[in-house]
Amino acid sequence: MRNLTDGSIFSFSATFVFTILPNRSPLRYSTGDGIAFVLSPNTSFRNVPTYDGTMIGPHSPDPDDYYKVMSHLLGLNNYGGAFGLLGPNDNGNSSNNLLCIELDTLYNEEFADIDDNHVGIDINSLNSSRSSPAGYYTDNPFSDLHPLRLSSGREMQVWIDYDHGLMQLNVSLVPIHMPKPKHPLLAHNIDLSQVFLDHMYVGFSSSSWDNHGYFILGCSFKVNGKAAPLNYSKLPKANTTQFSAFGGVLSRRMMVGRLVAFVAALGSGGMFVVIMFITLGVRRYYRYREIREDWELEFGPHRLSYKDLFHATDGFKDKQLLGAGGFGKVYKGVLPSTKVEVAVKVMSHDSKQGMKEFIAEVVSIGRLRHRNLVQLLGYCRRKGELLLVYEYMSNGSLDKHLYDLEKPSLGWAHRYEIIKGVASGLLYLHEEWEQVVIHRDVKASNVLLDCEMNGRLGDFGLARLHDHGVEAHTTCVAGTRGYISPELARLGKATKATDVFAFGAFILEVACGKRPIAVNSLGEPIVLVDFVLKFWQNELIVCIIDPRLGGEYVEEEAELVLKLGLLCSHPSPVGRPSMRLIMQYLSGDVPFPEMSDDYLNIRSISELQVDGGFSEEDVQCPSVQTSITCLSGGR
Missing domain, CATH: 1.10.510.10 (Transferase(Phosphotransferase) domain 1)
Incomplete structure (x- = not known):
């Protein structure tokens, strides 16, 4: 992925069609990770950890298997899936040199997932730098997000485009046969030259607890250009006969792919655990829920996620407070993806009164560059709050x-x-x-x-x-x-x-x-x-x-x-x-x-x-x- 002449990173474009079959397991509380589109320096991904040298299976003689599986589900050891990519000591290591676009059907609190049905951009980590509930925007500038269920069994198409000149990574998702949207689902400003090595592999990876079936029906990839469009008439259909009661498969139509199939017997009482698990997911979703309106799509990377700012400021705790005034409080933080120190100003606002014009001006001001001005890095909106993010000044006011x-x-x-x-x-x-x-x-x-x-x-x-x-x-x-x-x-x-x-x-x-x-x-x-x-x-x-x-x-x-x-x-x-x-x-x-x-x-x-x-x-x-x-x- 790197130009060996001058060391620059190539732009790239990819598109693929996938299907994730609904859960048909008799264990209703079982679930699967989803599918990950991966650029990696190798194909030797980490295996799922084991407890006694063997995989937990439906016929395991160990009566403690049930509790071990419950520990996985409740986040005590979340590396039972992880798309088959990273082991428990690998998450977040810069040496991973990994870019992952996740189509995630598993809510995982340890990775700060927003819900159990989202698309995320992951850099060297399964904690997404950007994520959004699965769906798409129409070309109408006032369009709301049209939600999609990833594990519905529907055929869907994904586009992934990286422009190295703009350092912009865009991800779009729609049902098959729909045109590519003008407004991407995810837009992320990122310099992948800090991630990619000279040679990278492209493909798909996944893991499953249950009988989820994962199918890649077609894929196109191109370096320094647009990926060739897929011929829908020649794409195969998801073959459910390949799909067993306790496993999952990826279609053979992949470039470099891997599936870690993980099966488990959950025993009686599992329904209680799944209710608790879903409740945790809902609470997590509302904790990080933001206000997002269609007109904000044009502002792209200037919109920062509340989840990132929440973690950057250690949950906006008082120990991070830099000051307070008539217009809000200011907290010190470190952005988790870039490790840049920032000052986050939290202000109250009324989103119905001139907010579009105000945000437009905020984004414009973010382009100011002068040695005697503090740079405005971006903004976020959540409930009744507007958050402005500035570069941090170490000697205070x-x-x-x-x-x-x-x-x-x-x-x-x-x-x-x-x-x-x-x-x-x-x-x-x-x-x-x-x-x-x-x-x-x-x-x-x-x-x-x-x-x-x-x-x-x-x-x-x-x-x-x-x-x-x-x-x-x-x-x-x-x-x-x-x-x-x-x-x-x-x-x-x-x-x-x-x-x-x-x-x-x-x-x-x-x-x-x-x-x-x-x-x-x-x-x-x-x-x-x-x-x-x-x-x-x-x-x-x-x-x-x-x-x-x-x-x-x-x-x-x-x-x-x-x-x-x-x-x-x-x-x-x-x-x-x-x-x-x-x-x-x-x-x-x-x-x-x-x-x-x-x-x-x-x-x-x-x-x-x-x-x-x-x-x-x-x-x-x-x-x-x-x-x-x-x-x-x-x-």
Whole structure:
């Protein structure tokens, strides 16, 4: 599968027709694995483990056989099947070099199966990287999943396509004679160059506890091209005469194939066990059930499975909690398939109100690439929750370093570089990407520090996009009190200028080590920009610099940051500079202009109170949405 000239992996395409006969065993609780399409470096698959050197069979003299089989069914030792591929010590080993497309008719809790009738993509493991209940989507963009029962005895066709250039693996399933769907059942972004060796075998494998009959009626496979279509008129029919009471067979029409037939006598009392077994399967299904709608098919690999995120975060346990705010909780995790560290933000949502447009924007934002932005990796929806997945930043959020007295204070050089980094990221969002991105929640807690303490703007959960040269259409007040501009609070219209206002509050916060809005000992609100303005008017502006710096700062840079913060806080959006001009000021390419009191025209906090700008509740609850009309923003 590997090009020996340059070491690249070949693309490939496969299609096959199969039949799995219904269970006809007199042991009603018996079951079989299903069929696996396999690419493997060899054909010496692992055998089913034994207990005493012999296979458990219907005539075994050992009276304990019943309990051993029950242990298999209940997941105490699940390697009695495993499609005949992996032994108990092999699952998940990268040395397996195994790709498996499973048509699974056995619910197995140890492998985190979603149910007993699903299709899965397995990489070196029988824990699927992607899985879905068996079925297909029509070409109607609003189609629901049309379910199929794999073990119904119907003839069905599977297509498996891997595009190495796009690193995209697609799997489709339909009843025979139906055309290949435009929307695959499964889509997975995966670089198989990390899996395949120079030479690989292609074929089928399975194992069975009972009398399931497995038939591959025809198969086509091609490297670097589309698999040839199958001639349905020449396909054989499933031969049930080959199908015994306690076994299973694969048709002879296979490329490289293997069946491990495992038979068992279950004795009396088996019905109790099968009821328990099915109940476990149903509970597992509901545990990982997600919201999936047809329009999400176009977003493909950006949709991450809830099962992966559940296991990545150790079940969203408190020990994995990184933080919580008005819009949800954030958990640390490690994706099981790639071992990439991530931060998973769990938010509540109403799937009926603009969710399609919101997800489209989330996926678009996932294409942003800038050194000062935290990359959004994907999303998931489950019940009333929306989960956003970001790359993990090892040094946490900037506000922890500003206010946590147990952490060493950031030096001025670090603070200045963080300010310039965030400005660079906002310039990219506003002017340099293919669309305009309005972040809508610029603040210190949303600036994360990577392993080198570089500042990276994150949390795009409130971000909105629009085309260049077109006005934004947001009419909802969103953001954090202290960073919301007056016009946003009044009109609910987010623009590039509202991001600039939030950036102004942010850089004053970084320089002064004080929150944009605080409360004094008398319970009165204190607005940071008012303090900076008074110090500037008395020509003492640098005296408000964070005392934790111990006087160690560059005076010219500190004065520039404070004055720039005031300029960005101008009550009128047309009075604020653009992010490009801000970057030029910070880089020293353009001298900072002189400012007058009349130009700033900033009202005092008492005037804001007269106008109804603050309420007692607003001051006491700094982490909730509000619509305050004031200079220093809403929240």
